[in-house]
Amino acid sequence: MNDLKSGSNLEKVLSAGHFAFTGECGPPKGANIDHLKEKIAHLKGMVDAVNITDNQTAVVRMSSWAASAILIQEGIEPNFQMVCRDRNRLAIQSDILGAYAVGIRNMLCLSGDHQRFGNHPQAKNVFDIDSMQLIALAKKMRDEGKFLNEEELDVAPRLFIGAASNPFADPTEFRVYRLAKKIASGADFIQTQCIYNMDLFRDFMKKAVDMGLHEKCYILAGVTPMKSVGMAQYMAKAVPGMDVPESLINRLRGAGKGKTAEEGIKFALEQIEEFKEMEGVAGVHLMAIEWEHKVPEIAERAGLLPRPKV
Amino acid sequence: MIVGKQKPFEVIWDMIKEYKKVLIFGCNTCVAICHEGGNKEAEILASMLRMKAKQEGLEMEIKNRGIERQCEHEFFDSANEQIEWADAVLSIACGAGVQFTAEKWPKKIILPGLNTTFIGVVERPGLFAERCLMCGDCILHLTGGLCPIARCSKSLLNGPCGGSSKGKCEISKEVDCVWDMIVRKKMEQGRLEDLLRITPAKDWQTSRDGGPRKSVKEGLVE
Numbered sequence: 084m085n086d087l088k089s090g091s092n093l094e095k096v097l098s099a100g101h102f103a104f105t106g107e108c109g110p111p112k113g114a115n116i117d118h119l120k121e122k123i124a125h126l127k128g129m130v131d132a133v134n135i136t137d138n139q140t141a142v143v144r145m146s147s148w149a150a151s152a153i154l155i156q157e158g159i160e161p162n163f164q165m166v167c168r169d170r171n172r173l174a175i176q177s178d179i180l181g182a183y184a185v186g187i188r189n190m191l192c193l194s195g196d197h198q199r200f201g202n203h204p205q206a207k208n209v210f211d212i213d214s215m216q217l218i219a220l221a222k223k224m225r226d227e228g229k230f231l232n233e234e235e236l237d238v239a240p241r242l243f244i245g246a247a248s249n250p251f252a253d254p255t256e257f258r259v260y261r262l263a264k265k266i267a268s269g270a271d272f273i274q275t276q277c278i279y280n281m282d283l284f285r286d287f288m289k290k291a292v293d294m295g296l297h298e299k300c301y302i303l304a305g306v307t308p309m310k311s312v313g314m315a316q317y318m319a320k321a322v323p324g325m326d327v328p329e330s331l332i333n334r335l336r337g338a339g340k341g342k343t344a345e346e347g348i349k350f351a352l353e354q355i356e357e358f359k360e361m362e363g364v365a366g367v368h369l370m371a372i373e374w375e376h377k378v379p380e381i382a383e384r385a386g387l388l389p390r391p392k393v
Numbered sequence: 394m395i396v397g398k399q400k401p402f403e404v405i406w407d408m409i410k411e412y413k414k415v416l417i418f419g420c421n422t423c424v425a426i427c428h429e430g431g432n433k434e435a436e437i438l439a440s441m442l443r444m445k446a447k448q449e450g451l452e453m454e455i456k457n458r459g460i461e462r463q464c465e466h467e468f469f470d471s472a473n474e475q476i477e478w479a480d481a482v483l484s485i486a487c488g489a490g491v492q493f494t495a496e497k498w499p500k501k502i503i504l505p506g507l508n509t510t511f512i513g514v515v516e517r518p519g520l521f522a523e524r525c526l527m528c529g530d531c532i533l534h535l536t537g538g539l540c541p542i543a544r545c546s547k548s549l550l551n552g553p554c555g556g557s558s559k560g561k562c563e564i565s566k567e568v569d570c571v572w573d574m575i576v577r578k579k580m581e582q583g584r585l586e587d588l589l590r591i592t593p594a595k596d597w598q599t600s601r602d603g604g605p606r607k608s609v610k611e612g613l614v615e
Contacts, residue, residue: 168547172594194554197546199564208547215551216594231594249555257553257576260589264551268591276555323556323563 088225088271089243091188092160093132095393096366097272097301102359103366104387105162105274105303106130106378109139110150119145119153125375127159129382131390132189134274134368137164141201148178152185162245163187166195171211172220172231179224183240191245191274192217215268218246222269244269248302249276250287251326259290266300273300274368277307277318278354280326288363297363304358307370308381309347312336348381355385394514395423395487396521397430397507399438406445408504409483413452416479417442417506418472418494419459420486427521430485430507432459438485438506463490469497476501512543529599529606535592537578542595544571550592 087094096103106126111118126133133154137147144150151161163182170178182190194214198206212220220231221244228239246265250258262273278284284304291297309315312335319327331350338346351369358364367387371378382388399405409415417439425431439457446453458475460468463486469476476482476494481502484491487509495503511523526543532550533540542548546564552572556563562570579588597603 194547194549196556197564199546210547210549211597212594213547213549213551214554215591219591220594247555252553252555253557253559253570253573254553254576254580256580257588260585261551261553264589264591323558323561 089188089241091132091243092393093162093189094243094271096131096391099391099393101366101391101393102387103301103303104130104382104385104390105132105134105366105368106375107134107136107368107370107372108150108375109136109372110145110147112142112144114145116153119150120157122375123154123157123159126378127157128390129379129388130369131366132160132162134162134164134191134370137166137193137195138169138201139164139196141168141196141198141203141206143202148182148185148187151182151187155186160189161187162189162191164191164193165217166193167210167212167214167217168195168198168208171209175212175217175220176224176230179221179240179242180236183242188241189243189245190221191247192221192270193247214246215264218244218265218268218270226269243271245272245274246270247276248273249324250278250284251276251280252324255283255287259287259294259296262291263294263296266296270300272365273302275303275305276324277305277370279318279331280328281354281357283326285361288361292363297365301365302363303366303368304354304361304364305368305370306351306354306358307372308344308351308374308377309335310344310374311347312343315347348377348384351381352385355387394426394512395489395509396427396511396513396523397424397485397487397509398427399429399434399485399507400505402441402445405438405483405506406442408506409442409455409481410446410449410451410453412479412481412502413454414478414480415442415453415455416475416482417455417457418463418476418482418484418486419457420461420463420484420490421459422462424485424487424490424507426515428519430487432457435459435485438483464493466497469494527600528595528597529603530596532592535587536575537582537584537587539571539575539578541571541575544569550595 135147135151147164151163154161192214248262315332318325335343417435419432419435420430421432435457439455443455458472460472462468483504483506484494485506491505512525513521513523516522528542546562557570557573560573562568
């Protein structure tokens with residue numbers, strides 16, 4: 084146990100060799116703590132940690148570290164997401180220290196969606212550092228006990244460092260190398276973009292395993308159940324870097340009226356079954372945004388309950 | 394070169410309409426290449442503004458003049474007389490030219506007729522595109538001659554991000570993903586290993602982030 088980097092529940096579950104299961108929740112567009120508590124209550128005991136998004140799609144919400152702190156109060160482990168869009172290196176480092184001080188132990192390092200997508204497209208973007216450099220920064224603070232400028236810091240933030248990987252973004256042939264770079268920068272775990280194109284993902288994982296990346300880092304496969312044909316079509320067309328095969332859209336359409344959501348869940352369950360057996364996959368990251376109440380059912384039907392106590 | 398774009402005609406008109414004697418002042422180097430701020434554009438704009446003044450029934454005198462560069466002392470001599478004459482000078486140079494003119498005539502009203510947009514190239518006639526953000530520490534040797542600071546929407550140094558799709562940037566299908574271009578170029582050159590190196594956090598002190606910049610050329614400076 085002394086070898087643990089952070090001692091987070093997620094790290095303990097993974098290092099004990101269990102198949103990890105993480106969830107996700109977006110903070111409220113306002114200071115509505117009750118709504119946040121209601122959403123996360125569905126996830127309690129169902130997942131090993133809950134990602135708290137950081138102004139996702141560049142829409143302003145409650146700060147991810149504050150929402151993460153509320154999760155801790157509720158007895159749920161957060162995976163604090165941090166993007167490089169809104170903070171320079173001063174704010175990033177002080178937020179890392181603050182997050183650690185309030186009990187946060189997992190952090191997912193992201194570049195962040197460009198503000199042009201969001202509700203403040205007039206904003207000045209920051210991007211002082213990128214996600215790769217953020218991973219290295221968090222590792223430096225934890226392992227060397229130093230700020231980016233080499234100054235010593237008083238009590239290092241012992242965080243379990245996560246990063247994202249999108250096997251489906253272009254150029255796809257470079258994606259496994261970018262994953263390798265994130266691991267070399269210091270990522271302890273990876274959560275992938277939502278997977279729908281299983282053929283491409285199998286190929287991606289085979290390359291990752293051939294390069295031995297799964298031995299250096301825990302890779303969690305991203306799953307988002309489709310609620311409707313409209314959602315599938317929107318993701319296929321409008322979300323950059325998302326690969327939704329036509330065959331899946333046809334399958335959802337073929338399910339018939341009122342049964343699409345169930346078909347979407349069935350597809351997700353089939354995926355999870357395959358991921359459990361897939362070499363190099365250490366767990367599943369379920370992004371059921373605004374569908375948190377469905378997580379217990381999905382976890383149950385996927386045979387992922389009860390969650391291990393470590 | 395510096396690329397600019399004339400401000401909307403109505404905006405320009407609102408700026409100048411309160412003055413009796415207005416000089417439209419062109420700059421015939423960078424912003425002449427993009428056909429927005431050169432001496433010819435000064436002539437055309439002045440004539441449009443004279444028509445507007447007539448339509449509005451205002452007693453105004455609008456002249457035009459241009460010099461080679463509004464960012465160097467030596468070119469101003471030929472325009473001194475007209476600048477002295479004017480109540481207000483609408484400079485259609487880049488922001489540097491407008492400010493240099495204002496510094497030289499501190500008592501005059503100097504107005505900007507152009508939005509300075511970027512440092513770029515003429516991709517094809519009439520199409521100008523950004524290439525350099527003047528960060529002060531060029532990294533083009535690392536990225537196959539393609540600048541991610543100017544041309545990646547997030548200025549990523551270790552791209553491409555997860556939003557790269559079919560060669561385009563996540564912000565718009567009109568914007569090329571420069572990291573897609575960098576990766577493909579390096580792969581074609583058989584230099585993938587160049588991209589496996591992690592580029593550390595950039596020192597932005599040489600950029601505008603270090604404060605307003607000056608550059609000294611030893612031996613020339615007095």
